[in-house]
Amino acid sequence: MIVLTGVSKWYGVHAAVRDLDLAIEAGEQIGLVGLNGAGKTTTLRMLAGLLRPTIGRIRIEGRDAVTPGARALVGLLPDRPPIYDDMRVEAFLRFAGRLRGMRPRALARRLEEVLRRCGLGDVRDAPLGTLSHGYRQRVGIAQAIVHDPTLLVLDEPISGLDPLQIVEVRDLLRDLRGEHTVVLSSHHLGELTQTCDRLLVLHEGRLAAEGTPDELAQRVGAPRELVVRARADAESLEATLRALPGIAEVRTRAVGGAVEAWVRGEGELRPSVARAVVEAGWDLLLLEARQSELEQALQRLEEGS
Amino acid sequence: MSAWLIARRELGALFRTPAGSLIAAFVLFLDALQLNAVAIGTGRRPSGEVLEIFLLNAAFVTEVLAVLLSMRLVVEPLTAPLLLSAPVRERDVVLGKVSAAFVFLTVVTAATLYLPALVYVYGKVSIGHVAAGYLGLLLVGAASLGVGAAAAAATTSPFVAVVVSAAVLGTLELMYYVAGVASLEWRDALRALAPVWKHHRSFRRGILQLSDVVYLVAMAYVGVYVAVRLLGRRRDR
Numbered sequence: 001m002i003v004l005t006g007v008s009k010w011y012g013v014h015a016a017v018r019d020l021d022l023a024i025e026a027g028e029q030i031g032l033v034g035l036n037g038a039g040k041t042t043t044l045r046m047l048a049g050l051l052r053p054t055i056g057r058i059r060i061e062g063r064d065a066v067t068p069g070a071r072a073l074v075g076l077l078p079d080r081p082p083i084y085d086d087m088r089v090e091a092f093l094r095f096a097g098r099l100r101g102m103r104p105r106a107l108a109r110r111l112e113e114v115l116r117r118c119g120l121g122d123v124r125d126a127p128l129g130t131l132s133h134g135y136r137q138r139v140g141i142a143q144a145i146v147h148d149p150t151l152l153v154l155d156e157p158i159s160g161l162d163p164l165q166i167v168e169v170r171d172l173l174r175d176l177r178g179e180h181t182v183v184l185s186s187h188h189l190g191e192l193t194q195t196c197d198r199l200l201v202l203h204e205g206r207l208a209a210e211g212t213p214d215e216l217a218q219r220v221g222a223p224r225e226l227v228v229r230a231r232a233d234a235e236s237l238e239a240t241l242r243a244l245p246g247i248a249e250v251r252t253r254a255v256g257g258a259v260e261a262w263v264r265g266e267g268e269l270r271p272s273v274a275r276a277v278v279e280a281g282w283d284l285l286l287l288e289a290r291q292s293e294l295e296q297a298l299q300r301l302e303e304g305s
Numbered sequence: 306m307s308a309w310l311i312a313r314r315e316l317g318a319l320f321r322t323p324a325g326s327l328i329a330a331f332v333l334f335l336d337a338l339q340l341n342a343v344a345i346g347t348g349r350r351p352s353g354e355v356l357e358i359f360l361l362n363a364a365f366v367t368e369v370l371a372v373l374l375s376m377r378l379v380v381e382p383l384t385a386p387l388l389l390s391a392p393v394r395e396r397d398v399v400l401g402k403v404s405a406a407f408v409f410l411t412v413v414t415a416a417t418l419y420l421p422a423l424v425y426v427y428g429k430v431s432i433g434h435v436a437a438g439y440l441g442l443l444l445v446g447a448a449s450l451g452v453g454a455a456a457a458a459a460t461t462s463p464f465v466a467v468v469v470s471a472a473v474l475g476t477l478e479l480m481y482y483v484a485g486v487a488s489l490e491w492r493d494a495l496r497a498l499a500p501v502w503k504h505h506r507s508f509r510r511g512i513l514q515l516s517d518v519v520y521l522v523a524m525a526y527v528g529v530y531v532a533v534r535l536l537g538r539r540r541d542r
Contacts, residue, residue: 011542048390052540066540072392082387086318098310099391143387 001026002047002151002181007056008205009042016042018205020056026150027178031192032185034202040185041079041155043202047183048076048153060151072101075149075180079156081140085129089120089139092128093146100147110146118142118172134165141172145180152176154184158191170195226263226270229286230277234259240280244272258285307393311401312408319377319409328373329413335366336417340424352428356421360438360509363417364501367446368474370413374406375453375470376463380536385461395536399529403454410446414439434511441508444521448500449474451528458535478502500524 002024009017017039024030032040045051046058049071058065060073076082083092093114097107115121118138123131128139137157144152157173158166173195176182186192192199193213201209201216209216230237234252237259241250247265254260263269270287277284319325336359344350344359380388380398388398421435449470456469481502484495496503497520504521507514 045386048386050386050390050540051542068392068394071390074390076386076390078386080383082384084314084318084384086321087314095310095314096387096391099307099387099393101392 001061002183003057003059004047005057005059007043007046007053007058009039009046009051010054015205017046017053017202020207022200022207024181024183026181028198029173029177029182029196030184031196031199032183032202033187033189033192033199034185034208035187037204038202039205040202042205044076044153044155044183044185045078047151048074050076072147073150075100075144075147075152077140077144077152077154077157079159081136081143083128083136083139083143085127088125088127089131090115090124092139093142096143097146100149102147107146110148114142114146117145117175119168133160134162134168137161137165137169141169145176149180152180152182152184154182156186157184158186158188166191224264224266224269225289226273227286227288228261228263228273228277228284229255229258230261230282230284231258232277232280232282236280237261237277237282240276241273244269244276246272260286307391307397308400308404311388311393311398312404315377315402315405316408319374319405324377325409328370329409329416331373332366332370332413333416335369336363336420339363339366340420352424352430353434355428356424356430356434356438357509359421359424360441361501361505363414363438363442364445364505364509367410367414367442368449368478368501370410371406371446371449371453372467372471372474374410374450375457375466377406378402378450378454378457378532379461379463379466380458380539381463382461385539389539396533399454399458399532399536402457403450403529403532406450406453407447410450411443414442414446431511437508437511437513440513441505441517444508444518444525445500445505448521448524448528451525451532453528454532455528455535458532474500 004020004022007017007020008015020043032043034040042051046053047065049066052066060070063070065071087095090111093111094107097110098104102110115124118141120135120138120142123135128136131139137160141154141157144154158169161169170191173182173184184192184196189199197212199211199213199216200207209219211219228241234254238250238252238261241247241261241263246267246269247263249264250261252259252261263273274284274287339362340359343362344355418439421430421438424430425432425435452473453466453470456473457466459469460466477498478501480495481499484492487495500521504517507517
C-alpha cells in the first residue's frame with residue numbers, strides 16, 4: 001500500500017504540489033491528469049524517491065519513499081526514457097536489473113519475459129542510440145518493470161508515440177494490471193479512462209478531484225461550447241441552431257467554402273446539433289468541443305469547488 | 306556492488322565512445338610533444354633533468370585529462386532518474402563514476418610510459434625515479450578527479466563541470482605564484498595548495514614524501530565526499 005500524507009513540494013517560493021493526501025491500494029491503476037505545471041511530474045518523482053517532499057511523508061509498504069529499501073520496490077519511466085545510447089538493449093536491461101538488486105540467475109529468466117512482453121526480442125542486440133522513439137519508449141518501460149516492482153510509476157508513457165504504438169503501449173499497460181500497482185500521468189483524460197481504475201485530477205499542485213472514470217465523467221458532464229462546420233449559408237445555419245433547445249448563444253463566420261458556428265449552451269448539445277444540420281440537408285464537416293476535454297473538466301471542477 | 310556495476314558501465318562507455326578515444330589520443334599527443342619539444346628541447350640536458358621536466362609537464366597534462374573526464378562524472382538529467390530511483394546510495398554512484406574515470410586515467414597514463422622508457426634506455430635515470438614520478442601522476446590525477454567529481458555533482462551540465470573544475474584547479478596552481486606577493490604568514494599556506502607545483506615536486510625528483518601523498522589523497526577524498534553530499538541534495542531541490 002502507498003500512502004501520501006500532507007505532501008507538499010516547494011521549489012523556492014513556488015509550490016509544485018500542495019497538501020496531497022492519498023492512499024493507493026495494491027494492484028490499483030491510478031491516472032494522474034492535469035495541465036502542464038499541475039504537479040504531475042513532481043508527484044511521480046516523489047513517489048519514485050527521486051525528490052523528497054518539502055512537507056509530509058510518502059510511505060511505500062511502510063517505508064519512506066526516498067530510502068533505498070522503498071526505491072527497490074519502485075520502477076520508474078520518466079518523461080524521457082532514461083537510457084544510455086552507447087549500450088545495447090539486452091546489456092542495458094541487464095544493467096538496470098542488477099542496479100535494482102536482482103541476482104544474475106533470476107535476472108536472466110526475467111529478462112526473457114520482459115523482452116517478450118515489451119516486444120523487444122528482435123532488437124535485443126541493437127544499440128539503443130539507433131532505436132526509434134517507439135522502441136526507446138518500450139525499452140524505458142522494460143527497464144521500469146525488469147525487477148518486477150511493487151509500484152510502477154510512468155510519466156506520460158504514450159507521449160510522442162504514433163497511433164499504432166499508443167495501442168501497443170495501452171495493451172501493455174492493461175497487461176500489467178493486477179501485477180503491479182501503477183501510477184501514470186497523461187495530458188489525455190480519454191487515454192487514462194481506458195486503462196485506469198481511478199483518476200486524480202491535479203490543478204496548480206492541488207488535488208482538484210478524484211474518482212473512477214465514470215464518476216468523473218458524470219461530474220464533468222457534456223461540453224458546453226461546440227464548434228460546428230457545415231456547407232450551409234450562415235444566416236440559415238445560425239437560425240436553425242438558435243431554435244434548438246438548450247442553446248444560449250450562436251456566432252457564425254465563413255471558413256473557406258463553409259460556415260463555422262460557435263455554439264454555447266447547457267446539457268449534451270451534440271446529438272441535436274448534428275441532427276439539425278443533417279436534416280436541413282447540409283453537409284456536416286466538423287462537430288467538436290471548443291476546449292480540450294481536460295480543460296473543460298478542470299474548468300467544471302474548479303467551478304464546482 | 307552497485308559502485309562496481311556503475312564503474313563497469315562507465316568504463317565501457319569511456320572505451321566505446323569516440324569522446325574517450327579522442328581524450329586519450331589528445332593526452333598521448335600532448336605528452337609526446339612536450340617530451341620532444343620542452344623536456345629534451347634543443348640544448349643538452351642531463352637525463353635526470355629531462356625526466357623531471359617531462360614529469361612536471363605530464364602532471365599538468367594529467368590535470369587536463371582529469372578536467373576533461375569530469376564531464377563523464379556528471380549525473381545528467383536524462384539518466385539521473387535511472388540511477389537515483391534505484392536502491393543505490395549516492396556514494397555508490399559517485400564512487401562508480403570516479404573509479405571508472407580513474408581506471409581510464411591510469412590506462413592512458415600507463416600508455417605514456419614508453420616516453421620515460423626512452424629516457425631510461427638512452428639516458429641515465431633509475432626505474433625508481435620513473436616509478437615515483439608516475440605514482441605522483443596518478444595521485445595528481447586522483448586529486449584532480451576529486452575536484453572534477455565535486456564540480457560535476459554541483460551541476461547537470463558536462464560543460465559547466467569542465468569549466469568549474471578547470472577554474473578550481475587553475476586557481477589552486479596559481480596560488481603558488483600568488484604566494485610570492487603574499488605576506489610571510491600566508492606564503493607557505495598558499496603554496497601548499499598547489500597540487501602540481503608544490504605536491505608533485507618530490508615525486509618528479511624520484512622521492513616519495515608522505516606529506517605530499519597525504520595531501521593529494523586527502524584532496525581526492527574531500528572532492529568525492531563533497532560530490533556525495535551535493536548529489537544527495539538533489540532530492541531536496
